[in-house]
Amino acid sequence: MKITEQEVRYVAALANLELSEPETARMAHELDEILTYMDKLNELDTGGVEPMAQVLFPAGETATLREDEPGATLSNQAALANAPLSGAGQFKVPKIIER
Amino acid sequence: MESMADVAAPLATANQIAKYEAVIGLEVHVQLGTKTKIFCACPNQFGDAPNTNVCPVCLGMPGALPVLNRQAVEYAIQAALALNCEVRRKSVFARKNYFYPDLPKGYQISQYDQPLAEHGWVEVEVEGQPPKRIGITRIHMEDDAGKNIHEGFKDSDRYSYVDLNRTGSPLVEIVSEPEMRSSDEAFAYLSELKLALQFAGVSSCDMEKGHLRCDANVSVRPRGQAEFGTKVEIKNLNSFRFLKQAIDFEISRQVGVAESGGKIVQETRLYDPVLGETLGMRSKEEAHDYRYFPEPDLVPLLISDEWLARVKSAMPEMPALRRKRFAADYGLRPYDAAVLTGSRALADFYDEAAKTSGDPRLTANWTIGDLQGLLKGAGKEIEDSPVSAARLGELVAMVANGELTGKLAKDVLAKMFETGESAVSIVEREGLKAISDTGVLEKIAAQVVEANPKQAEQYRSGKTSVIQFFVGQVMKATRGQANPAAATEALKKLLG
Numbered sequence: 001m002k003i004t005e006q007e008v009r010y011v012a013a014l015a016n017l018e019l020s021e022p023e024t025a026r027m028a029h030e031l032d033e034i035l036t037y038m039d040k041l042n043e044l045d046t047g048g049v050e051p052m053a054q055v056l057f058p059a060g061e062t063a064t065l066r067e068d069e070p071g072a073t074l075s076n077q078a079a080l081a082n083a084p085l086s087g088a089g090q091f092k093v094p095k096i097i098e099r
Numbered sequence: 100m101e102s103m104a105d106v107a108a109p110l111a112t113a114n115q116i117a118k119y120e121a122v123i124g125l126e127v128h129v130q131l132g133t134k135t136k137i138f139c140a141c142p143n144q145f146g147d148a149p150n151t152n153v154c155p156v157c158l159g160m161p162g163a164l165p166v167l168n169r170q171a172v173e174y175a176i177q178a179a180l181a182l183n184c185e186v187r188r189k190s191v192f193a194r195k196n197y198f199y200p201d202l203p204k205g206y207q208i209s210q211y212d213q214p215l216a217e218h219g220w221v222e223v224e225v226e227g228q229p230p231k232r233i234g235i236t237r238i239h240m241e242d243d244a245g246k247n248i249h250e251g252f253k254d255s256d257r258y259s260y261v262d263l264n265r266t267g268s269p270l271v272e273i274v275s276e277p278e279m280r281s282s283d284e285a286f287a288y289l290s291e292l293k294l295a296l297q298f299a300g301v302s303s304c305d306m307e308k309g310h311l312r313c314d315a316n317v318s319v320r321p322r323g324q325a326e327f328g329t330k331v332e333i334k335n336l337n338s339f340r341f342l343k344q345a346i347d348f349e350i351s352r353q354v355g356v357a358e359s360g361g362k363i364v365q366e367t368r369l370y371d372p373v374l375g376e377t378l379g380m381r382s383k384e385e386a387h388d389y390r391y392f393p394e395p396d397l398v399p400l401l402i403s404d405e406w407l408a409r410v411k412s413a414m415p416e417m418p419a420l421r422r423k424r425f426a427a428d429y430g431l432r433p434y435d436a437a438v439l440t441g442s443r444a445l446a447d448f449y450d451e452a453a454k455t456s457g458d459p460r461l462t463a464n465w466t467i468g469d470l471q472g473l474l475k476g477a478g479k480e481i482e483d484s485p486v487s488a489a490r491l492g493e494l495v496a497m498v499a500n501g502e503l504t505g506k507l508a509k510d511v512l513a514k515m516f517e518t519g520e521s522a523v524s525i526v527e528r529e530g531l532k533a534i535s536d537t538g539v540l541e542k543i544a545a546q547v548v549e550a551n552p553k554q555a556e557q558y559r560s561g562k563t564s565v566i567q568f569f570v571g572q573v574m575k576a577t578r579g580q581a582n583p584a585a586a587t588e589a590l591k592k593l594l595g
Contacts, residue, residue: 062402
């Protein structure tokens with residue numbers, strides 16, 4: 001196994017997910033399969049290839065920058081439209097205890 | 100919440116503290132002064148009605164995509180150059196994952212292993228010590244979170260309120276090397292950093308508005324020990340005073356723990372300005388696993404040679420260099436040079452006035468003394484001075500070459516301040532020009548001596564300080580217009 005159930009529980013906690021015992025076991029199994037597939041990819045020699053997270057064009061400067069000009073905003077009403085709870089123009093969430 | 104580490108260990112005495120050396124590093128967040136947010140076109144503004152400067156991007160709506168603000172990049176480059184950093188031609192944005200209500204995306208877009216800039220420094224000076232360079236490890240760009248409001252609503256006991264206007268404001272985080280050894284050095288570092296960023300024009304650095312926020316990493320080690328002690332992060336240092344107080348308290352707390360045989364726990368503490376203490380925060384260690392990964396929605400940031408060169412060539416002179424130039428070229432005392440570089444506007448003003456007057460030291464006195472006094476009285480900043488730099492320079496020049504006495508110049512400056520007129524036109528209209536004509540002064544001096552035979556006798560019998568009395572009389576007779584040096588000379592000739 002490339003991943004333990006303990007690691008699954010840790011990652012789930014970081015992602016605010018609550019997994020039951022059977023779910024934890026299933027996740028461990030599925031993640032294990034994914035990581036095994038990564039091993040397959042690792043068979044390729046990528047020693048001379050720069051790691052790439054996004055598609056890049058050969059350019060001296062990022063071409064997709066935005067000019068600093070204000071644009072349209074949402075109304076307060078629209079901004080809060082999907083909020084489960086709101087009041088005084090703000091989102092309301094269960095009381096946060098400062099960490 | 101008090102954590103385990105707080106239990107019972109008394110604060111250290113001064114003697115105990117003297118056996119230890121503090122190691123301090125600062126993490127400073129600076130909000131850049133762009134018109135819009137870093138990844139969307141919402142206004143980057145403080146003080147508007149809650150949740151009005153928001154859009155799908157900064158609200159973290161599904162499918163919304165960030166687009167990087169060119170001006171934010173330019174300001175970040177300027178900040179890097181102002182702090183002597185090397186700007187990386189390629190930097191990469193990364194997601195820092197954590198959950199908090201003020202962070203609607205569930206992650207902050209920051210930079211991780213490839214920040215915008217590295218290897219900078221700031222030179223700081225603490226009174227009585229030689230100048231010292233504090234290294235800057237890195238500067239990276241990131242978006243700001245919103246604001247949680249925990250108090251002030253009638254259901255605040257059950258709910259927290261969230262305003263996302265600030266979400267997505269452009270920030271740079273400036274991380275120093277752990278090279279400060281006292282709260283005074285930390286204070287000096289933050290002051291110099293703030294001044295440099297203000298001169299560069301990238302941020303107003305207003306701490307009260309949260310444009311400048313500071314966290315401190317503090318550890319202590321016995322003097323002579325090479326390895327660092329366990330570090331504690333202190334948050335909530337939102338003023339220069341609190342920074343100093345919190346570091347001093349923390350040093351004393353840590354030495355106290357070490358001296359009583361305890362172990363310093365690596366943790367985050369909050370500074371409580373009311374208690375004047377740092378308090379441990381209740382936190383789970385696992386909360387610090389941010390699972391950084393490259394931001395898939397943003398391509399790497401590439402900065403061309405041309406762009407960097409353009410920004411570089413437009414950089415203003417930094418305060419440290421300006422202080423040195425004021426001292427070397429203008430012969431100013433270090434104190435005056437520091438005062439006159441207190442803001443870029445003041446430094447620019449003084450520079451122009453000094454060039455106009457041709458007498459930089461006299462100009463410094465008039466700028467720091469009389470003009471600042473008038474500005475203060477009127478509640479104005481140098482930017483809004485009714486007397487322009489050139490006009491002040493003209494006035495100082497008239498004093499320097501004896502056309503106007505210092506005493507009358509004060510009145511003239513006050514009139515200039517009131518009306519915005521030039522010194523020349525006020526002096527001409529009111530006939531205030533100094534009397535330097537020897538013939539005229541000798542005649543007046545003769546009258547004054549004749550009218551005061553007793554004092555003349557005192558002078559002649561050796562009490563030369565009486566000359567001041569005669570100068571005063573000449574001044575009175577000329578309504579302050581006599582050139583004091585010329586009047587003194589004329590009097591001496593008559594009495595001598």
